[in-house]
Amino acid sequence: MAQAPLATAVSLAGGLGFLAAGTNTSSLTASLSHAKKLLNHPEASPSPLSVGIGFIVWGSDLSTAVQAVRSFVPAAIWLFSPRLTTDLVTWSEKLREASGGKSQVWIQIGNVAAAVEVAGLCKPNAIVVQGADAGGHGLARGAGIISLVPEVADALDREGHGHIPLLAAGGISDGRGVAAALTLGASGVVLGTRFLAAKEAEMKPGHAEEVLRTSDGGLNTIRTTLFDVVRGTNRWPAEYDGRGIANRSVEDEEKGMDSEENRRLYEEALAKGDGGWGKEGRMIAYAGTGVGLVREIRGAAEIVEELRRDAIAGLEQTRARF
Template identity: 40%
Template sequence: MASGNLLHQWFPTAERPLIISAPMFTVANGALAAAVTKAGGLGMVPAGMDPTATSPHLAALDEQLTIARQILTNSSSAGVDGSPVPLPIGVGFLTLLASAEAYRANVLPIVRKHRPAFVWLFGSDPADYEPLVGLFHEAGAEWGIKVFVQVGTVEAARQAVRCGADVVVAQGSDAGGHQFAAAASVVTLVPEIVDALRGETEFRDRKVAVVAAGGIVDGRGVAAALALGADAVAMGTRFMTCPESDSSPFVRKAILSTSDGGATTTRSSVNDAIMGYPTWSKLYAGRTILHPGLDDIANGVPIEQVHKSFVEAVAEGDETRMITFAGTGVGLANKSQPAGEIVHEVRAEALAVIANLKGNL
């Protein structure tokens, strides 16, 4: 596995260390993505999970990519052949309902129209990504589109690379939101994935980069991830309170008021069922801030009743039963800042940590 400066060759607008904002569905948008990229990171727009012709998710994607281009390059920017220049942001697809034909018919036209620099896939069985990876590589060959695949185990990383992934996102168990139900933290996951992709004969000639995700909130986490062998990091929870984000007020309040994330967040496979959204397979779980629905389940209340209570709370505006996905680093996300400011601050912190370590050794 050759990595090194790959990400900076592929994404020349990015600064080191590279910080990527996660493609958080219902939270990230074109304005947030553009702000992160303008600050020298890589921003992402979520595409949701519905690839059908009438999908509201794809309609929103088209809109948000247009917004991002207007902010970043002016909508009139074009190449010598009149086509739009590649857009230095990514698009995150939740592939739970993936159909290669639906993606070909309904997703690829949007990708060709906006030319994002990369796409990020998550939600399928890791062995099933090959058709989608091939579709995106074919559609974006003209501008060199790259494909990220998010994984939570070493074997899933191997499978992603076999399917053609350019970048493996090694998501540790400290992450907020959906993740592998069986996963280690980045402290062991990242170096084991790096060792596998660099040391095993099958992958030695592959150009693959590794991005660390899960529990990384500040510059100390970035420096640690780089020491573990990652080429870049992805951050989610801290960006949820940005003024540019689409987070609900109760989500912002919950994140900013929660600390000691190891004790105040938990991973569970029942959150989607509580919300009436049981789409994810048993391969995945979700980390949330503790909420009454989980207590109900633990006390034997039937899931149907817990779901009913959740729906009633939503209708009544009762925030006490709302569900907030967040990582264990939530206690380090203690103030709302513009997205670009976060990128600059975290990068400066990371460089300072690295310099300090050099000076002390």
């Protein structure tokens, strides 16, 4: 979903867009070349490329990542979900070295202990604090950012890492959420679910409609490992599940259907392509609880500008009220 058109549109609007390498680094070079072209980035430029790359560490190939970072020097490298924390140390060191120190290393964590551990071991340029409302994969046991961000900030301060900027992720879909996260002590915010409804996101029409259709995110999304089970992507470390829109597979599991049958029915729905989304469908739409605030498809630049404008207005209005 997050390929060069979306990532570069966010960056050109003053955010920082990330290319999703996920666990598959095979198309990374093509995505980075596309991003470089869209950004009009000169060949001999001493500045890094204005996009980041997101890697899912447990399932990605480090040598392909090193090659891509060496050739394209992205502004930031995003690391998430290692099997072992020591893998993050190796990835941070190798990718920093590959970029000649020009790419920042951002690490996404989901609890206070992990924040303190990665701050000490990896010296990240930023820590992404992912709360339980986030769409996509995250820790099964977690807290919302309203308590997680300030507790992480206090713990890092205590341990001498208070200078590391925190970026809040999870459940932020509009300017009010951005204002709240900044008030909690975050230096910036990360939005995933909101950009599923960006014009530039690579979404099948049925998938996008499902995102727009879904409201009441706490009720209609669920944290589960079922989506990985039916998709056959269940090699995630045990502490992770994922939040997505509750669908027919979830309902069937709740009624007692076994995983094999559920998986077979998913494969059948998959063969129907774009026909399988919706409340009665089995196609998977990872999304956070903020999905209920996502109501229309807009250009990514417009979304970034609106978030910034509404956050500033929200902070000013709050100040005026109290």
